[in-house]
Amino acid sequence: MTLQDDALALPLPPAPSIYHPTPRLAELRANRPVAEVTFPDGSTGWLVTRYADVRQVLIDPRFSRAAAAGSAASDTGIALVATDSILGMDPPEHTRLRRLVAGAFTARRVEELRPKVTALVDTLLTDVAARPRPVDLVEHFSLPLPVRVICELLGVPPEDQHVFHAWSDTIMSDAGGDPAEIRAAMGNLAVYFGKLIADKRATPADDLMTALIAARGNQDRLTEQELVNLCFGLLIAGHETTANQINMFLLTLLHFPEEYARLAGSPELVPQAVEELMRFVQLGEGAGLPRVTTEAVDLSGVTIPAGAVVLTSMAAANRDESVFADADRLDLSREITQHLGFGAGAHHCLGAQLARMELQEALRGLLRHLPDLRIAVPDAELRFKTGMIVRSLQSLPVTW
Amino acid sequence: MWNVAVSPACIGSGVCAGSAPGHFAIGADGRSHPPATPVDPDDAILGAAASCPMEAITVTDADTGTHVDPFI
Numbered sequence: 001m002t003l004q005d006d007a008l009a010l011p012l013p014p015a016p017s018i019y020h021p022t023p024r025l026a027e028l029r030a031n032r033p034v035a036e037v038t039f040p041d042g043s044t045g046w047l048v049t050r051y052a053d054v055r056q057v058l059i060d061p062r063f064s065r066a067a068a069a070g071s072a073a074s075d076t077g078i079a080l081v082a083t084d085s086i087l088g089m090d091p092p093e094h095t096r097l098r099r100l101v102a103g104a105f106t107a108r109r110v111e112e113l114r115p116k117v118t119a120l121v122d123t124l125l126t127d128v129a130a131r132p133r134p135v136d137l138v139e140h141f142s143l144p145l146p147v148r149v150i151c152e153l154l155g156v157p158p159e160d161q162h163v164f165h166a167w168s169d170t171i172m173s174d175a176g177g178d179p180a181e182i183r184a185a186m187g188n189l190a191v192y193f194g195k196l197i198a199d200k201r202a203t204p205a206d207d208l209m210t211a212l213i214a215a216r217g218n219q220d221r222l223t224e225q226e227l228v229n230l231c232f233g234l235l236i237a238g239h240e241t242t243a244n245q246i247n248m249f250l251l252t253l254l255h256f257p258e259e260y261a262r263l264a265g266s267p268e269l270v271p272q273a274v275e276e277l278m279r280f281v282q283l284g285e286g287a288g289l290p291r292v293t294t295e296a297v298d299l300s301g302v303t304i305p306a307g308a309v310v311l312t313s314m315a316a317a318n319r320d321e322s323v324f325a326d327a328d329r330l331d332l333s334r335e336i337t338q339h340l341g342f343g344a345g346a347h348h349c350l351g352a353q354l355a356r357m358e359l360q361e362a363l364r365g366l367l368r369h370l371p372d373l374r375i376a377v378p379d380a381e382l383r384f385k386t387g388m389i390v391r392s393l394q395s396l397p398v399t400w
Numbered sequence: 401m402w403n404v405a406v407s408p409a410c411i412g413s414g415v416c417a418g419s420a421p422g423h424f425a426i427g428a429d430g431r432s433h434p435p436a437t438p439v440d441p442d443d444a445i446l447g448a449a450a451s452c453p454m455e456a457i458t459v460t461d462a463d464t465g466t467h468v469d470p471f472i
Contacts, residue, residue: 058414059418060418060421091421095447095448095451098447098451103470105453108455342413344412344413344414346415348413348414353453
């Protein structure tokens with residue numbers, strides 16, 4: 001058998017449901033943990049599925065993000081954005097930018113925001129509870145919550161949501177395979193932020209954008225384009241993912257009603273429930289952003305040559321039985337694990353602590369305000385936006 | 401020389417091991433540890449400390465004990 005015949009064609013077949021990854025990943029993890037793959041354009045790479053290997057690829061600097069720019073696996077909107085941003089850099093360049101923003105997202109700083117987030121959750125859900133049923137949770141809760149939080153943190157007027165949300169959606173999608181559309185959305189966001197940054201320069205405020213402008217002024221620690229890219233990257237990353245994770249958490253909890261009942265009866269389980277749901281839920285179906293090897297690397301007995309495109313499957317790694325006993329079972333009382341829901345290494349999700357806190361408060365709020373919540377339509381009638389890199393619901397009708 | 405320490409607040413994100421690979425490594429316990437300390441001053445260590453989501457990394461001057469990390 002030639003290498004070409006043996007290589008696995010990507011993308012993998014879609015998962016049979018939104019609650020579990022495609023069974024092909026379990027087969028790969030068991031039998032071909034470092035599998036040679038072919039991309040739709042015919043080029044080749046590697047797909048890594050075991051927890052230990054995925055974690056190594058994400059942390060080990062021999063797997064470079066910068067070297068992956070323009071590779072065959074980089075045709076999604078987010079990968080195009082990534083190429084021009086902090087997500088497409090390696091240390092030490094990456095560290096130069098990350099250290100400027102990381103301080104705003106540490107566990108300590110995020111805790112300071114918690115009371116405001118709790119109050120916002122209460123306001124939104126009081127409004128939801130007063131509406132005629134069914135209510136679209138996307139419009140009235142899961143989207144406005146993270147949008148308002150990241151807007152306030154960054155210093156973006158939340159009333160501009162209608163302006164930037166469509167651009168954000170385009171960037172998080174494959175834009176029907178039209179990179180020009182993605183570049184146009186990126187251009188629009190860059191113009192939008194260019195104007196906001198000019199306003200902040202004139203009238204500084206107590207927000208992250210003003211702090212980054214000061215960092216640019218002080219010792220020229222980032223370029224104007226890096227400043228703009230960082231701001232719109234934070235805005236996009238800060239809401240689409242969290243909004244849809246709230247939706248996926250709720251769908252998953254209601255799909256496993258005995259676990260939902262357990263959480264409702266023991267709300268003190270919320271922090272570990274969030275970690276277990278981060279492990280269990282596949283926000284995205286596909287693999288993470290591609291890396292390229294800077295030298296030959298051995299993984300699980302397979303030698304990946306230098307210059308090879310390497311993809312990691314967080315979904316496969318988070319269901320690795322050698323790390324998580326009974327991995328395909330949702331167990332909200334599972335001891336807190338080092339899941340890979342936020343990635344690992346230099347590019348570990350910058351907003352992980354903020355997302356954790358928002359998800360905890362969202363779950364607590366839903367249990368408090370709408371304990372008898374249920375989805376108003378069967379799974380088959382859930383409408384996901386097409387071509388998105390995260391599972392993104394058009395609407396989530398709920399009732400109680 | 402600098403003393404480098406990682407507190408038990410570490411969640412094993414691997415941000416430090418990814419950004420300053422010679423100075424931090426993830427141990428079998430899933431947490432980050434400095435392979436050697438004290439070490440020669442290196443800005444990558446301060447970059448890793450500033451990037452830690454848990455503010456778990458402390459860097460001090462080995463002679464004076466003065467903090468050189470960003471969280472003083």
